Amino acid sequence: MMKNKPLALIGAEVGEGASDSGCKWGARALRERGLAQHLGEARRDARWVDMVGARPEQEVQSRLDSVAEFSGRLAHVVHRQLRSGAMPVVIGGDHSCAVGTWSAVADAWRGQGDIGLIWVDAHLDAHTPATSDSLAPHGMPVAALLGHGAPGLTSLYGWTGKVKPGNLVIIGARSFEAGERALLDRLGVRVMYMPEVDRRGFAACFDEALALVRRHTVAWGLSFDLDALDPADAPGTGTPVEAGIALVDAVQALRGCAADPECAAIELTEYNPLHDVAGRTAQSAFALLSSITLPVAQAIAA
Ligand SMILES: NC(=[NH2+])NCCC[C@H](N)C(=O)O
Numbered sequence: 001m002m003k004n005k006p007l008a009l010i011g012a013e014v015g016e017g018a019s020d021s022g023c024k025w026g027a028r029a030l031r032e033r034g035l036a037q038h039l040g041e042a043r044r045d046a047r048w049v050d051m052v053g054a055r056p057e058q059e060v061q062s063r064l065d066s067v068a069e070f071s072g073r074l075a076h077v078v079h080r081q082l083r084s085g086a087m088p089v090v091i092g093g094d095h096s097c098a099v100g101t102w103s104a105v106a107d108a109w110r111g112q113g114d115i116g117l118i119w120v121d122a123h124l125d126a127h128t129p130a131t132s133d134s135l136a137p138h139g140m141p142v143a144a145l146l147g148h149g150a151p152g153l154t155s156l157y158g159w160t161g162k163v164k165p166g167n168l169v170i171i172g173a174r175s176f177e178a179g180e181r182a183l184l185d186r187l188g189v190r191v192m193y194m195p196e197v198d199r200r201g202f203a204a205c206f207d208e209a210l211a212l213v214r215r216h217t218v219a220w221g222l223s224f225d226l227d228a229l230d231p232a233d234a235p236g237t238g239t240p241v242e243a244g245i246a247l248v249d250a251v252q253a254l255r256g257c258a259a260d261p262e263c264a265a266i267e268l269t270e271y272n273p274l275h276d277v278a279g280r281t282a283q284s285a286f287a288l289l290s291s292i293t294l295p296v297a298q299a300i301a302a
């Protein structure tokens with residue numbers, strides 16, 4: 001008998017990783033809008049367990065230092081929730097929060113096996129400081145999780161390579177720079193660029209990605225950057241890119257995916273309330289999360 005894990009909502013209040021830091025207030029805005037209650041309409045066990053805040057840049061040496069220090073504290077909170085049997089649902093915050101989230105998941109399963117990761121994003125986020133023009137840490141978490149880049153991001157828990165290249169799939173990419181693409185090509189990471197998503201449909205891509213990330217792993221997770229969506233559905237992000245995934249397609253394809261017993265954690269990032277238009281992006285975030293976390297019984301009935 002499958003059992004739904006309780007959802008542990010964790011706010012990742014970090015904007016220091018982005019050039020536009022407004023997404024620092026994304027988790028708070030979704031919380032005040034009633035995200036837990038909204039998820040609780042389908043299931044009663046969704047609650048906020050923590051808000052983890054990054055130290056402002058001025059208090060530390062650099063944005064990278066701020067993100068590195070923050071990542072350690074976020075990872076600690078995520079790790080604790082995993083050990084308690086809950087499913088962490090990390091709400092960004094800029095996408096640099098993924099370093100903390102997935103380092104914790106990888107570390108919690110270390111010794112038992114590898115973790116898989118599905119990364120839905122308009123960008124590749126696979127820069128190292130050596131290849132990034134912007135030097136914005138939210139353009140670096142994929143590389144860091146693969147073990148490349150600044151030691152402060154790659155080496156949480158004292159080890160690197162949290163996600164193996166063959167256990168990672170990126171879906172929806174349509175804005176990237178040559179250096180990050182070269183890294184992913186060299187490592188052999190499967191990237192489903194937007195033209196492929198348009199051709200095959202998001203659902204077919206997601207199903208293939210799910211099979212891939214489950215194949216050689218003991219647990220898997222989903223990191224969803226709201227800028228993967230078409231800006232018509234998600235105007236409230238710091239780095240929107242035209243011609244993205246339609247909200248309806250994502251909501252349909254992701255239905256109940258977190259009910260899989262091997263799904264370890266979920267992450268939704270880059271909500272920037274300062275750029276939202278009539279709450280449209282917040283509504284998209286609610287719709288995505290309730291679809292993803294639909295309880296087992298309802299997911300099967302659907
Ligand atoms: N998570 C994000 N929104 N990342 C955007 C990154 C944009 C650009 N590739 C950069 O590195 O600056």
Ligand SMILES: [Mn+2]
Binds near residue numbers: 121
């Ligand atoms: Mn991203």
